[in-house]
Amino acid sequence: MEQLTDQEKARRVKLEKLVELGIDPYGHRYDTKDSAKDIKTKYAGKSKEELEAENNETKIAGRIVLLRKMGKASFFTLKDRTGLIQVYISRDNVGEDNYTLFKSTSDTGDIVGVSGTIFLTDTGEITVRCLEYTHLSKSIKPLPEKFHGLTDEEERRRKRYLDLITNDESMEVAILRPRIVRSMQNYFDSLGFIEVETPVLQMQRGGATARPFVTYHNALQSNLFLRIATEIPLKKLLVGGLERVYEIGRIFRNEGVDSTHNPEFTSVELYQAYGDLSSMMDITEGVIKYISNNVFNKSIFICDGHEIDLSKPFKKVYMVDLIKEKCGIDFKSNNYSLDEAIALAKEHDIKVEKHFTVGHIINEFFEKYCEEDLIEPTFLLGHPIEISPLTKEDPNDKRFVQRFELYIAGTEYANAYTELNNPFEQRKRFEEELREREAGNDEAGDIDETFLEALEYAMPPAGGVGIGVDRLVMFFTEKSSIRDVLLFPHMKTK
RNA sequence: GACCCGUUAGCUCAGUAGGUAGAGCAUUUGACUUUUAAUCAAAGGGUCGGGCGUUCAAAUCGCCCACGGGUCACCA
Numbered sequence: 001m002e003q004l005t006d007q008e009k010a011r012r013v014k015l016e017k018l019v020e021l022g023i024d025p026y027g028h029r030y031d032t033k034d035s036a037k038d039i040k041t042k043y044a045g046k047s048k049e050e051l052e053a054e055n056n057e058t059k060i061a062g063r064i065v066l067l068r069k070m071g072k073a074s075f076f077t078l079k080d081r082t083g084l085i086q087v088y089i090s091r092d093n094v095g096e097d098n099y100t101l102f103k104s105t106s107d108t109g110d111i112v113g114v115s116g117t118i119f120l121t122d123t124g125e126i127t128v129r130c131l132e133y134t135h136l137s138k139s140i141k142p143l144p145e146k147f148h149g150l151t152d153e154e155e156r157r158r159k160r161y162l163d164l165i166t167n168d169e170s171m172e173v174a175i176l177r178p179r180i181v182r183s184m185q186n187y188f189d190s191l192g193f194i195e196v197e198t199p200v201l202q203m204q205r206g207g208a209t210a211r212p213f214v215t216y217h218n219a220l221q222s223n224l225f226l227r228i229a230t231e232i233p234l235k236k237l238l239v240g241g242l243e244r245v246y247e248i249g250r251i252f253r254n255e256g257v258d259s260t261h262n263p264e265f266t267s268v269e270l271y272q273a274y275g276d277l278s279s280m281m282d283i284t285e286g287v288i289k290y291i292s293n294n295v296f297n298k299s300i301f302i303c304d305g306h307e308i309d310l311s312k313p314f315k316k317v318y319m320v321d322l323i324k325e326k327c328g329i330d331f332k333s334n335n336y337s338l339d340e341a342i343a344l345a346k347e348h349d350i351k352v353e354k355h356f357t358v359g360h361i362i363n364e365f366f367e368k369y370c371e372e373d374l375i376e377p378t379f380l381l382g383h384p385i386e387i388s389p390l391t392k393e394d395p396n397d398k399r400f401v402q403r404f405e406l407y408i409a410g411t412e413y414a415n416a417y418t419e420l421n422n423p424f425e426q427r428k429r430f431e432e433e434l435r436e437r438e439a440g441n442d443e444a445g446d447i448d449e450t451f452l453e454a455l456e457y458a459m460p461p462a463g464g465v466g467i468g469v470d471r472l473v474m475f476f477t478e479k480s481s482i483r484d485v486l487l488f489p490h491m492k493t494k
Numbered sequence: 495g496a497c498c499c500g501u502u503a504g505c506u507c508a509g510u511a512g513g514u515a516g517a518g519c520a521u522u523u524g525a526c527u528u529u530u531a532a533u534c535a536a537a538g539g540g541u542c543g544g545g546c547g548u549u550c551a552a553a554u555c556g557c558c559c560a561c562g563g564g565u566c567a568c569c570a
Contacts, residue, residue, distance in 0.1 A: 005503085006539055007521050007522095009521095010522065068532050068533095070525095070529070072526080073526090073528075073529085074527090074529080086529085091527075107520095108520080119528095121528050122528050123528075125529095143504085143520085144504080145505035145506050145518090145519050145531095146505090146531060147519065148506040148507085150506090152506090154561070155505095209569095210569075211569095253569080256495090256568055258568095258569095260569095383570085388570080403570095405570075492560090492561065492562090493561095494560080494561055
């Protein structure tokens with residue numbers, strides 16, 4: 001047990017006092033009648049006299065966040081999930097004993113119940129006149145400072161509960177995130193999509209290139225991977241005839257941690273039988289606009305210092321055209337050999353890995369010279385086939401595939417393709433990936449025989465899209481760090 | 495993984511020719527029946543992130559470590 005501060009000691013003395021008075025410091029059920037917000041909206045605009053005449057009764061509960069104790073009457077501010085409400089408590093209203101109980105045992109941070117009537121103070125604030133004060137739960141640690149709150153980023157994230165008590169914005173994000181997700185579900189459901197859940201623990205990694213977390217199953221005596229994507233099982237469901245499926249799920253990637261990457265994050269992946277790339281564009285653009293209208297009722301959001309207007313149609317641009325524009329190299333018309341491409345890469349200060357092919361180099365050109373300039377919502381099209389192992393090729397140019405990534409303010413938000421459903425071609429792509437892995441790309445996947453077998457039963461032609469939920473929440477809540485939209489972001493143990 | 499910045503009272507922050515550690519809020523005691531960052535008076539509260547070193551003397555200078563923030567690298 002560490003040394004107690006004087007404040008902690010003082011609070012424990014008050015706790016003892018409650019026990020002596022026969023009051024459980026950690027109390028019981030308390031049925032409220034209103035929330036803070038209920039009261040404020042219900043009685044807004046009424047005059048002092050009207051409220052006095054109506055004598056409206058209420059019953060509320062919450063945490064004391066501000067306390068103004070005076071001789072025979074006091075004020076305190078109660079905070080519940082909806083906000084703040086002021087309470088007036090006086091000896092004449094609650095009686096000598098109840099007032100003494102309040103005055104001698106309450107602290108900021110305590111959770112209490114109040115029943116009373118509504119009135120307007122001289123300064124015009126809607127206030128609950130306490131007629132009965134009920135202690136519910138004792139806080140034996142002091143709350144962060146009432147005015148500045150908790151500002152230390154580390155403490156805010158490690159002790160999110162204090163952040164939520166102190167910083168309204170954190171509470172707001174916590175509430176907005178599920179509303180965004182729910183809105184997304186409503187939109188997909190309205191289009192006939194079925195939400196499913198697929199395993200987090202997998203025998204094989206796949207559906208993306210990323211380093212996985214590995215865990216061990218004791219009874220099976222085998223290693224399991226935490227999924228790095230939901231793609232493969234969802235496509236098996238297309239084979240099974242579900243036709244329109246999506247999953248909102250936690251993904252795990254064993255990679256670096258920074259302001260846009262958390263080891264576990266949430267994605268939504270959606271697959272539509274008989275659809276293709278352009279169906280996915282409609283759905284992606286549609287869901288984002290749907291959220292902006294239904295949750296936020298506005299179309300302009302500030303992202304990384306840029307004003308982004310979602311009411312405009314999203315742009316479309318081809319990767320090779322962008323590179324031509326920025327670097328003057330035309331990868332489309334010139335069918336460069338690998339050696340030529342490597343030479344161009346070196347001229348342009350691009351690091352070439354051992355496993356690189358022309359397609360990888362094209363992608364590097366895009367990432368180095370073009371990505372950050374995609375500010376307006378833009379569908380980036382025409383990815384090289386080598387970096388897209390699960391995507392149907394472009395029938396007009398087999399070096400590229402039918403794929404798009406959605407960029408806003410230089411950041412990727414979605415990734416979609418016309419799904420590869422040819423089992424022969426899929427096997428070839430897996431084999432190429434395996435070669436890449438042998439050449440040194442430790443993020444390339446394995447051959448997934450269970451998936452190939454599913455494809456052999458015929459998967460309908462389909463479009464699929466994956467959207468980063470955390471990043472979408474960051475966009476809509478105008479946060480620059482993923483840690484601001486996760487209640488409990490990954491932190492090192494101290 | 496590299497570099498930069500930060501870590502001082504419960505919280506928010508000051509604090510260099512190196513010379514006994516400060517404020518506001520919070521706490522304790524007293525006053526106060528419409529306050530609202532309540533006010534007034536008094537008091538208590540610190541191993542200055544951890545370790546090592548330089549020095550008569552380190553919150554302050556140097557080195558190492560931990561954690562956090564940022565930039566970059568990595569990252570479909």
